[in-house]
Amino acid sequence: MTDIAAAPSRSRNVGFPAVLAVLGAAGCALPFLVQSPLLLTLMTQATINAVLATGVGFLLRQNGTVSFGHAAFFGLAAYATALLIKFGLPAELAIVLAVVLPTLLALLLGVVIVRITGVAFSMLTLAVAQAFHELFLKWRELANGDDGMAIAFPAKVFGLDIAIFQQPASMFLVCWLALVGVILGLWLLARSRFGTLTLAIRENEERARYIGYRTVLPRAIIYAISAAVCALGGLLFALYNGFVSPGTLHWSLSGEALIMAIIGGPRLIWGPALGGVIFFFIKNAAGDFTDHWPAVIGITLILVTVLLPRGVGGLLVWLGRRAGGGRGE
Amino acid sequence: MLINILNGLVYGGLLYILAVGLVLIFGLRRVVNFAHGSLFMVGGYVAFAVAAVSNFWLALVAAIVVLAVLGVILDRFVFRPLQHEDPIATVLVTFGLLLVLEDVVKTIWGKDFLSLAAPPLLAGTVSIAGETFPVYRLMVIAVAVLVALGLSLWLRFSRIGLYVRASSVDPVTTGMQGVDTDRVSAAVVAIGAGLAGLSGTIAAPLMALSPSMGSFILIDSFIVVVVGGLGSFTGAFIAALVIGQVHNFGIVYIPWAASMIPFLLMVAVLIWRPTGLAGGRA
Numbered sequence: 001m002t003d004i005a006a007a008p009s010r011s012r013n014v015g016f017p018a019v020l021a022v023l024g025a026a027g028c029a030l031p032f033l034v035q036s037p038l039l040l041t042l043m044t045q046a047t048i049n050a051v052l053a054t055g056v057g058f059l060l061r062q063n064g065t066v067s068f069g070h071a072a073f074f075g076l077a078a079y080a081t082a083l084l085i086k087f088g089l090p091a092e093l094a095i096v097l098a099v100v101l102p103t104l105l106a107l108l109l110g111v112v113i114v115r116i117t118g119v120a121f122s123m124l125t126l127a128v129a130q131a132f133h134e135l136f137l138k139w140r141e142l143a144n145g146d147d148g149m150a151i152a153f154p155a156k157v158f159g160l161d162i163a164i165f166q167q168p169a170s171m172f173l174v175c176w177l178a179l180v181g182v183i184l185g186l187w188l189l190a191r192s193r194f195g196t197l198t199l200a201i202r203e204n205e206e207r208a209r210y211i212g213y214r215t216v217l218p219r220a221i222i223y224a225i226s227a228a229v230c231a232l233g234g235l236l237f238a239l240y241n242g243f244v245s246p247g248t249l250h251w252s253l254s255g256e257a258l259i260m261a262i263i264g265g266p267r268l269i270w271g272p273a274l275g276g277v278i279f280f281f282i283k284n285a286a287g288d289f290t291d292h293w294p295a296v297i298g299i300t301l302i303l304v305t306v307l308l309p310r311g312v313g314g315l316l317v318w319l320g321r322r323a324g325g326g327r328g329e
Numbered sequence: 330m331l332i333n334i335l336n337g338l339v340y341g342g343l344l345y346i347l348a349v350g351l352v353l354i355f356g357l358r359r360v361v362n363f364a365h366g367s368l369f370m371v372g373g374y375v376a377f378a379v380a381a382v383s384n385f386w387l388a389l390v391a392a393i394v395v396l397a398v399l400g401v402i403l404d405r406f407v408f409r410p411l412q413h414e415d416p417i418a419t420v421l422v423t424f425g426l427l428l429v430l431e432d433v434v435k436t437i438w439g440k441d442f443l444s445l446a447a448p449p450l451l452a453g454t455v456s457i458a459g460e461t462f463p464v465y466r467l468m469v470i471a472v473a474v475l476v477a478l479g480l481s482l483w484l485r486f487s488r489i490g491l492y493v494r495a496s497s498v499d500p501v502t503t504g505m506q507g508v509d510t511d512r513v514s515a516a517v518v519a520i521g522a523g524l525a526g527l528s529g530t531i532a533a534p535l536m537a538l539s540p541s542m543g544s545f546i547l548i549d550s551f552i553v554v555v556v557g558g559l560g561s562f563t564g565a566f567i568a569a570l571v572i573g574q575v576h577n578f579g580i581v582y583i584p585w586a587a588s589m590i591p592f593l594l595m596v597a598v599l600i601w602r603p604t605g606l607a608g609g610r611a
Contacts (some may be wrong), residue, residue: 066417068424112596115603117362119416120559123551124599127592128519134588217381251544253425261422292436298428305421306411 020087020270024180031169038198040168040207042284047175048236049260051182052274055229056254057261057272058186062195062222063114066200068124068254069129073102073227075249077138077234079143082151093155098238099231106227116203126251133249144207148245165239175236179273181193182229187269189225198222230257265311274313331458333581334574339466339535341573342473347546348553349480350521355560356497357514358408360419366547368522369428372396372433372529372540377445385448392526396564399590402520414534427543437541442537456536457479476524477566485563493517497560524532549576557600558605567606 028321034040045215077098082093096106113124136143143149153162165171189195201208203216209215238244247253254278264275308315347369355364362368372392380388407426411419415435444453447465454461492513495503504510529543536542553572557564572591579587598606 064417066420102397109596112599116555116599118417119355119420120555122363122417122420123361123555124595127548127552127555127595131588131592135586138587139585253546256430257422292432294428295432298425298432301425301428302422305418305425309418 001031005018017184020180020184020187022207024177027176027180028173030176031172033287035076038170042280044168044172044240045177046277046280047172047179048233048240049257049272049280051179051236052253052257053260053264053272053276053279054179054182054186054269055226055233056257057264057275058229058269059226060261060266062190062198062202063219065114065117066258067125067226068251069125069127070230070256070257071249071251071253072132072194073106073230074234074253074257075077075136075244075246076102076105077133077231078238078244078248081235082149083143085152086149091154092235095239096233098235099228102108102231103228104232107220107224110223110227113222113254114219115216115269126256128252129249129254133246133251135138136249137246143246148243148247151236151242151244153242157239164273166242171236171251175239175240178232178236183231183273186225186229186319190269194218194221214322217290256297259272259297262301263304263311265313265315265317267310268313268317271311271313272297275311278312332462333464335457335462336477337469337574338470338570339573340472341569341571342470343528343535343546344550344553344573345473345569346476346524348550348557348569349562350524350528351550351554352557352560352562352565353493353517353521353524353564354408355554356493357500357517358404358412358419359500359552360408360416360423361413361441361554361559362394362403362521363420363423363547364403364426364430365423365521365525365550366543366545367427368396368399368525368543369495369529369546370540371399371430371434372526372532373445373542374438374443374529375526376530376533376537377443380445385446387534388445389527389530393523394459394526395528396526397519400519401515403522404518408514408518409511412605418480431540431543438538439542440452440540442539444537445513445533469535472531474528476527488515489513489571492502502571507543509576516519543548549591552595555604558602558607561605562608564605564607 006126014125030043031040034043052070055073056067059065059067059070080101081094082099084097085091089097112127113121116124137145140147142184148213150209153165155162157165165174191197197208197213198218201213201218236249237248259271260275260279262275263272264273281302283293283297286293290296304311310318341546347365347395351361351365354365356359372395375395376385376388378388379391386542407422408419436443446464449469451463451465452463455464455524456462456465459590483493492503492510495506495508496513499512532542532546549572550569553565553568556572557568559564575590575594578585579590583590
């Protein structure tokens with residue numbers, strides 16, 4: 001039934017960590033090869049986007065539900081960093097809490113909203129994101145409304161110079177390693193007993209319940225984990241930009257993250273990240289030629305959904321299998 | 330106080346007209362049209378264009394007709410081809426349409442706010458409990474009541490209403506009884522889209538026209554539909570009344586947190602009844 005988020009085959013996953021390690025190492029070499037600061041900036045932003053997309057895609061893969069509201073966790077993490085530092089907490093603690101707090105919020109919220117499945121769930125997630133967006137937009141005393149707020153980072157964070165996080169070459173490394181780490185972590189999680197249980201619940205919740213599993217909590221935990229990944233993306237965004245505005249919470253960012261996941265192929269753990277990178281570079285190329293960027297992504301989304309439901313990642317796997325006569329990556 | 334309640338009814342009425350279109354489409358196609366807010370917005374702009382060369386009333390009719398035609402096209406080329414796919418596919422495609430429609434409107438009419446004047450016939454105010462209240466707003470409430478009344482009569486007494494009710498309980502069995510669900514669906518989506526056009530037009534004199542005007546009300550109408558119980562007409566009616574009131578109450582008394590109230594209310598209702606007020610099929 002679920003073509004868009006169909007069950008993965010297990011055999012394909014052999015050797016995945018090795019490939020990931022190679023890609024991870026190759027990515028680390030990039031800042032030394034790429035000289036253009038503009039390109040490095042783009043690569044860093046693309047990687048942060050890829051983290052966000054990975055979170056949204058993981059929810060779609062494990063729970064089979066589409067979230068239009070994950071920018072909420074991305075933006076809340078960025079705002080949490082800014083506000084906690086403003087309230088006088090040590091930057092290190094603020095950074096940790098910036099991921100922990102949105103994750104806890106997602107867990108609480110998840111227990112309520114994952115009981116709603118299918119299309120209704122998507123409608124609710126849109127409402128979630130919008131509520132927080134409006135709150136930060138309208139509550140000017142807290143967060144300066146539309147003007148956004150600068151984040152007062154100290155000179156050193158975790159003993160590292162803050163400049164490391166704000167210069168493209170070094171920040172790309174940080175984001176890249178974070179992305180690779182997230183993908184590896186989610187891959188291990190998806191293979192674990194818990195991962196397969198959530199897939200079983202996704203395929204048939206009633207049956208999973210009849211064989212004695214609780215189904216709400218595992219779904220809520222997946223929701224929280226996917227939110228945590230997006231929060232990590234938001235934290236990276238906050239570190240890199242040193243600034244946060246309500247745009248980070250807006251549902252259009254959630255929509256973009258979802259589109260990245262769909263383009264890349266959400267049935268693969270690494271698909272959405274690929275989609276994020278593709279999306280970001282198309283966006284940049286299209287932005288130079290056309291003002292009609294929203295229509296371009298709208299049409300791309302429609303075409304990919306209808307013609308390529310497994311995304312570019314699915315296409316790559318298929319091509320790899322054909323070329324390699326069975327094994328592909 | 331009374332004025333606040335009336336203003337809440339105005340917003341609730343607009344929400345109801347929009348939400349009931351979503352409910353109608355969900356009943357037949359089991360999908361939610363994420364472009365519904367854009368249809369609302371397009372309705373407002375069509376009315377604006379027609380009103381520029383004629384009058385409000387002709388603009389209202391034009392917006393409903395144009396949107397109904399758009400609805401038939403939407404059903405034929407989106408909902409029908411995707412009816413055997415995962416509903417997520419339709420959600421994604423209609424989300425893509427939302428982006429395209431907003432961009433098209435932005436290209437034709439620009440990003441700036443436009444305004445559509447209320448018809449001269451309804452331009453005055455009346456005095457209610459010692460305060461003045463625009464006649465036009467009373468008309469919006471009346472239209473919402475008429476839509477609710479008309480729809481429930483239509484669903485209860487017409488043949489096609491019978492088919493709609495049957496299909497929303499079980500589309501497959503209804504099809505086996507010889508009802509052409511595709512034809513019923515085309516009519517129903519046309520009505521749903523036409524109602525979005527109606528809602529967009531009567532909302533236009535109350536709010537500024539902008540390409541993004543659909544997204545805010547779309548989200549509120551989603552809350553209405555989910556709180557009411559997806560697929561329930563009565564639930565949507567009650568939820569729209571309640572959300573209209575709390576929305577207006579929030580804007581008047583706690584503007585900085587106004588958006589949190591419908592959201593928290595929604596969470597509370599879902600804790601209490603996970604399938605919504607009407608407890609239908611979620």
